[in-house]
Amino acid sequence: MATVIEMDPRGTQHCETTALGVLLRHQGLDLSEPMLFGLGSGLSFIYWESKNMGFPFLGGRVKPFDLTRNLATGLGLELLVQETASPRRAWENVVVPLDAGHPVGLQLDSYYLDYFGSKVHFGGHVVAMYGYDDHDAYLVDTEQQGGAVCTSLTSLAQARAARGPMTAKHRSFTLTAPRNLHSPRDQIIPAITACADAFLNPPIANLGYRGIEKAGKLVRTWLQRTDNPQRDLPQAALLMEKAGTGGALFRNLYRDFLGECAQLLDSSHLRTGHGLYTEAATLWTEVAALITKAGESGEVQCLVQAGTVLFDLSRMEREAMQALSCLGREAPNAIQP
Structure with missing residues (x-):
């Protein structure tokens, strides 16, 4: 079994806006990465430190996935989000839209992805998935990570099942643009x-x-x-x-x-x-x-x-x-x- 959707696999600079760009271009809406970031009210700042952190953290954006929710609400997009504790159900949630011709956004821990050079746990990473075969998943990540990339289905399952700061339970999502899309x-x-x-x-x-x-x-x-x-x-x-x-x-x-x-x-x-x-x-x-x-x-x-x-x-x-x-x-x- 294999499904690969034809699409524009443009990798940009930030993971969430990269994935959003892939999903929206497939819907016929091509916005620049800065426009996606801004329309999602993505800018923020946080200074964070705690006893279980090795070193303070400076963050410059809103929480993971808030940008996606903000963008969908503002533009009147239909955002379907699915989460589950079951790996089997999680895979079904991805395969069904892919087989129907719709790329899917995934939130996962980048540590487990085969193509990631720096092995650091980050549970708020977002990618777009546009296909799969018996061994690999075909993803679009940032330009820095290679744009159109692939990772083994095993590594993808580990990344999606990860628990820890900023992780979500096998979160997957699709975006659908209505005919009366907000300008x-x-x-x-x-x-x-x-x-x-x-x-x-x-x-x-x-x-x-x-x-x-x-x-x-x-x-x-x-x-x-x-x-x-x-x-x-x-x-x-x-x-x-x-x-x-x-x-x-x-x-x-x-x-x-x-x-x-x-x-x-x-x-x-x-x-x-x-x-x-x-x-x-x-x-x-x-x-x-x-x-x-x-x-x-x-x-x-x-x-x-x-x-x-x-x-x-x-x-x-x-x-x-x-x-x-x-x-x-x-x-x-x-x-x-």
Whole structure:
């Protein structure tokens, strides 16, 4: 038995938007990766550390799968999500839509996938599956992981069954675009203002602009947080720049989203937000470089400098989101035909 769906296997930079792009192009809706990320209100920030973590974590996006839910709701897509504790049922949930000609999104632990070079557990990884045969599953992953790839059915089953932080119970999902699909352009303002409101009003101090400020205080202590700074600090910086973030902890993607929107909507608030996120993206890359240098050299001054830049970023992103939160209050004639 074998099923392989003909499709555009374009791998992009972030796993969830890569999978969403595959599923939506199959439905005839081709949106750029920044547009998918932005319409899913994907930008966020979290500073996270706990006793069972070896080292603090900086995250730049909403929780896994929230982006997919946000995008589906905004565009009026039919999102069918299936989860189960049964491996047999989980496989049926994938095979049935595939045999009917529909690619399927999967959330799994990337550690078990054959083609992954770096073996680190991450239960929030998302791929699109477009086929299978008796031995292998055919997937689309990020460009960094190879785009159109394959992994053994055994490894796929292990990845889907994994338990731990951010994992889901064999989660699979499909997207269907209705005939009366909401216009992506009409969803720009609601998506941006929802993202801005969440960022400006975080429920705890670890999130949003308050989380960035907290990171600015705590990053100065990072050399004392590890017995192996030469490993842990460069790895933290690598996760900010290279681990499917699109660079600059997802700020490059959001900058490009706002740039696309500014070509569609004539808004001073949008231009302000785009300008500030253009500057912020550069500064996030600078923070990552300083953290790397601190790990390699052991110089605490690099972390002090990174903390100062993070304070600037907290203020800058707060100002950007305050401007963007005003988008919905502009006169309708501010939108170009």
